[in-house]
Amino acid sequence: MKVQEIRELIKLVDQSGIEEFVFESAGSKLKMKKSTGTTTYAAAPEAPASAVQLTPAVQPTASIIQEAPAPEAPKAAAEDSNLHKITSPMVGTYYQSPSPDAEAYVKPGSKIKSDSVVCIVEAMKLFNEIEAEVDGEIVEILVKDGQLVEYGQPLFLVKPE
Template sequence: MLKIQEIRELIKLVDQSNIDEFVYEHDGSKIKMKKKTAETVVAQPAKTVIEEVQAPKVVQPAAVKQVAAVEQEVNVAVKETENLHKVVSPMVGTFYQSSSPDAEAYVKVGSKVTKDSIVCIVEAMKLFNEIEAEINGEIVEVLVSDGQLVEYGQPLFLVKPE
């Protein structure tokens, strides 16, 4: 088998050559390299386009009211989420809502939690880590699904503090 340095040298040689594809087979191992082939682009002279200027459209008052109502709903939703505490994943791993597949979830929307309450498990490298709520309150939203991969710092739950 080729060493990594030898493979790098092969890549450089193929890259610098006119070869588009290279295949190397030895003792059941196979290395195949392909260059990205550049597409030929034919440039055409630009055409001069003169557009007719139209008068601006008049926005109907009803549409303005609808936009204002939507903006107000968004602002209310943002303010509500600003007051919520996010329980975040302390590590990269797999999120589990319960201790086993047939067990009931630790928490669900509406569950009351204390700062020491276990809300889920994050499995990392075959270790099952119990995650605590970190705050007294009520679970407002579960942001990930059971069995989903989670990243470090990714929000898992939204908790309304008491």
């Protein structure tokens, strides 16, 4: 595994909600574990209960504690119950078009079929076309082009036909 690939994995894990990641390939194993960012406290064992002094046992690292922005909530909760969510099948980077100068696969109002490609999610230099899996109309796009997405994160709201 190349150093650049390891750096990219570290970046993806750091920006995601994944707490622990294990990768095995060709006899080598890579294990990454994030700090939860919580501070735990431990008391000195020989001190009496009235004189217990709490000391931080873990100092969180600022670069690891970065919280991902909360996904934007759909505009109307009542409408949301009738809409189908197309979700990301993997952690990666969302792209709305096959190349930077190409038209987006879909826009709000686009009619789609179950086999229509709606976006690309790139993970470890592999570009995965995501299909709608439902016939309908795109109501809302929930992520921005180039945004890191999580496994199961809603990408689109679709009004099914």
